[in-house]
Amino acid sequence: QVQLVESGGGLVQAGGSLRLSCAASGRTFSSYVMGWFRQAPGKEREFVATISWSVGSTRYVDSVKGRFTISRDIVKKTTYLQMNSLKPEDTAVYYCAAGRTLTSWEYWGKGTLVTVSS
Numbered sequence: 001q002v003q004l005v006e007s008g009g010g011l012v013q014a015g016g017s018l019r020l021s022c023a024a025s026g027r028t029f030s031s032y033v034m035g036w037f038r039q040a041p042g043k044e045r046e047f048v049a050t051i052s053w054s055v056g057s058t059r060y061v062d063s064v065k066g067r068f069t070i071s072r073d074i075v076k077k078t079t080y081l082q083m084n085s086l087k088p089e090d091t092a093v094y095y096c097a098a099g100r101t102l103t104s105w106e107y108w109g110k111g112t113l114v115t116v117s118s
Contacts, residue, residue, distance in 0.1 A: 002026035002107045004096045009112030012086055016116070020081040022096030022109060029053045033099055034072060034079040038092035038114075045095070049081060050102060059102075064090075086116045 008020040020036070032053045039045040049060045049070040058070050069082040079096060093113050099105035 002098075004098060004107055004109035006094065006096050006109045006112040009094060009114045011115045011117065014086060014088055014116055014118050016086050017082070017084045018086065018114060020083070020094055020096075020112060020114070022079040022081075024077045024079070024096075024098065029077065029098055031100065033102060034070075035097045035099065035102075035105065036070060036079075036081045037095045037097060038090075039095070039111075040089075040092040043092075048094070051079065083114070086114075088116045088118045090114060091116050 003025045005023045006020060008018060012018055030053055033050050034053055035050040036048040037045050038048050047061055048064055049068055051058045051070045051072055053072060067085045072079045093111040095111045096109040097105040098107040
């Protein structure tokens, strides 16, 4: 049974930092892409960042470039999202996902809430 479990969310002031973690279990992910998505209140879920599990190549949505960093620890089977210089508009539930391609997400976590106060 595949599980993705997010942690690390919370309340932070604007300009602060948080690091989200996504612990994966239940299968090998060597051929997968890991992603972080977010959904703000009243908005659709949007892509934030992805990382290739095997080679570590990354992609980011423009609004977080230079502020967020996605990484993975192959031994721990954990994906991270380091978020710096947080803004109120980053407030959302952040979800971890795993898929074989960038357009096919097979597994999702339950999400972790990030709230950035102004």
